[in-house]
Amino acid sequence: MKLTFLGATDTVTGSKYLVQAKGLRILVDCGLYQGVKALRDRNWKPLEVDAKNLDAVILTHAHIDHSGYLPALMKQGFKGPIYCSAGTKELCNILLPDAGFLQEEDANFANKHKFSKHAVAKPLYTEKDARQVLTQIKKVSINHFETIGKTKKKSVTFMLTEVGHILGACAVHIDDGERRLVFSGDIGRYRDLMLHDPKPIKRADVMVVESTYGDRLHKIENTEKILENIIKETAARGGTVLIPAFAVGRAQLILYHISRLKLAGRIPSVPVYLNSPMAISATEVYKRFNQGHKLSAQDCEQIDDMTHYVRTAQESIALNEKTFPAVIISASGMASGGRVLHHMKGLLGNYRNSLVFVGYQAAGTRGQAIVNGAQEVKIHGQYFPVKAQVHNLSGLSAHGDYQEILNWLGHLEQAPDQVYVTHGERCAADCMRMHIKDKLIWPVRVPELGEEVEI
Numbered sequence: 001m002k003l004t005f006l007g008a009t010d011t012v013t014g015s016k017y018l019v020q021a022k023g024l025r026i027l028v029d030c031g032l033y034q035g036v037k038a039l040r041d042r043n044w045k046p047l048e049v050d051a052k053n054l055d056a057v058i059l060t061h062a063h064i065d066h067s068g069y070l071p072a073l074m075k076q077g078f079k080g081p082i083y084c085s086a087g088t089k090e091l092c093n094i095l096l097p098d099a100g101f102l103q104e105e106d107a108n109f110a111n112k113h114k115f116s117k118h119a120v121a122k123p124l125y126t127e128k129d130a131r132q133v134l135t136q137i138k139k140v141s142i143n144h145f146e147t148i149g150k151t152k153k154k155s156v157t158f159m160l161t162e163v164g165h166i167l168g169a170c171a172v173h174i175d176d177g178e179r180r181l182v183f184s185g186d187i188g189r190y191r192d193l194m195l196h197d198p199k200p201i202k203r204a205d206v207m208v209v210e211s212t213y214g215d216r217l218h219k220i221e222n223t224e225k226i227l228e229n230i231i232k233e234t235a236a237r238g239g240t241v242l243i244p245a246f247a248v249g250r251a252q253l254i255l256y257h258i259s260r261l262k263l264a265g266r267i268p269s270v271p272v273y274l275n276s277p278m279a280i281s282a283t284e285v286y287k288r289f290n291q292g293h294k295l296s297a298q299d300c301e302q303i304d305d306m307t308h309y310v311r312t313a314q315e316s317i318a319l320n321e322k323t324f325p326a327v328i329i330s331a332s333g334m335a336s337g338g339r340v341l342h343h344m345k346g347l348l349g350n351y352r353n354s355l356v357f358v359g360y361q362a363a364g365t366r367g368q369a370i371v372n373g374a375q376e377v378k379i380h381g382q383y384f385p386v387k388a389q390v391h392n393l394s395g396l397s398a399h400g401d402y403q404e405i406l407n408w409l410g411h412l413e414q415a416p417d418q419v420y421v422t423h424g425e426r427c428a429a430d431c432m433r434m435h436i437k438d439k440l441i442w443p444v445r446v447p448e449l450g451e452e453v454e455i
Contacts, residue, residue, distance in 0.1 A: 002454060
């Protein structure tokens, strides 16, 4: 086997790994780069391998930084199957068309207001492209080896095992009959309020592990109490709480927290809006797949009863024009696009309002800039002052910290021959490397972008 690192090195986005074994070429994850412009520009370059010659893609989960490049790969000639869990398939049905739509919408907005540096701004792919690539996605059972290839001499097996993080998220195990290569994907939290713990695995001859929070431990904090105080204090000021949230996973968890607070009478009876068509659709998926998480059917019904779902652009515009105490949850989670930007333009400049971030903020995103104390941010070609109260609830992160990653790795029955640390900013990845080296005493290093290694 050979492994080539085509993304997610020195960054938490753009996850792509090429595995070559038994004459097959398999891509594990196919994500978009997000964050700083230098990273986003990579999305416009053709993939370093010929898409026409790929035999298959296997997805760890549906987040756009792991799946969002699929339509572009199809446009470059990939016609093979895309394997993933049932939950991931359902979420891709939502996320990919929405990603295409948002890219078209952003291009149209840039052309209308003439703030693009290009003569005509164009999307990387369209909603139509995204819907076309969905036909290539094949769901597979978890905890069961599947075969890729038509003959014994030219075939490998792979298996998916659950890792928490979001609905359907899995580690990918690839076995060529001699060696087993495991990709962690994004490892979730232990004792999460909504998701099951990551499932332990027993064998990995070579491991590729994420390091989003490889340089820190999550704070031990009463997230629900903090959220309660923010909502109460903001409502008392006559302000609105705006929560930029990832449409899949974080939006549903926040709604569950707020539902619990409302039912307990711990917060005022302010309206709660979910203003993200993608998050609304994802919430429907979570309701249908409630065996994949801890929420009961009654929990889901209580969230429905509490929440005003903002579906159309007209309803979103009308909501943006209202000025009263409320909670608005809107995508994207890093404030890098979507409807949340229109709310930010109207709410950032007023100290009565609160802006609450609830997940990882990648380098170069508006979210990171605001969390780090930016006095103003650029949105749609204009600068807006940041006077609202800014909060960052790290306890709501969907990624395990370095100790949780070590706990998951520690279930292996014997040490891997090699561990590669990816999917982290440079400092986080190197810190994760040191933790594995010092505490597990395993061979470990951080690969470079484009590096090819023998397995």
